[in-house]
Amino acid sequence: MPYFVYILKSLKDSGYYIGHTKNVERRLREHNLGRVKSTKCRRPFKLIYTEKFETKKEAFAKEMYLKSPEGYFEKLEIVKKFGA
Template sequence: MYSVYVLHSKKENKLYIGFTANLKRRIEDHSKGKVNVTRNWLPLVFIYAELYANKKDALQRERFFKTGWGRQYLNKILVNTLKNFSSSKI
C-alpha cells in the first residue's frame, strides 16, 4: 500500500506533501527530525492521507498536490482543518 500524506508545521505554518510505502515509519521519521526537508519545521502534525494500491497512482497524486490546482484542492477539502492552524496555506 502506498500513501500520499500532508503534514503541518506549527513552527513554520507550512504544509508538507509527501509519498511513502510505509506511512507509519515515515511519519515517525518526520517527527524525530530524520527528514532533512522538515527537520527545522518541528513540531509537525499529520493532517491528511490518501492510500493507493499502485505506486504510479500515488506518485501521480503527489505530483498533482504539489501543483497550483492540487494546492487549491487541498485547501478546499481541508478548509476546517486548516482553520485550526490560523492562516496556513500550501
C-alpha cells in the first residue's frame, strides 16, 4: 500500500502543515475534527498537495526534507502553485 506526503493549509491562520500517511482522506478528517494535538487550534484545514510514495521510509524522508532548510524552496514552490 502506498504512502503519501500531504500539505494542509489552515483556513484560520493561513499557515501550512506537512505530514505523511497511508490514507489522506482519513488524516484530513482527523485534523479537521481536532484529533491531532499539533493542529487542533488551527482548524479548519484544506488539502492543497499530495505526493505518492511506494514506502513509508520514502514518504517520511520527503516530509522531513520539506520541513528542513534544504527543502524550503521546494515547499515554497508547492505553496505558491497549490496554496491559494
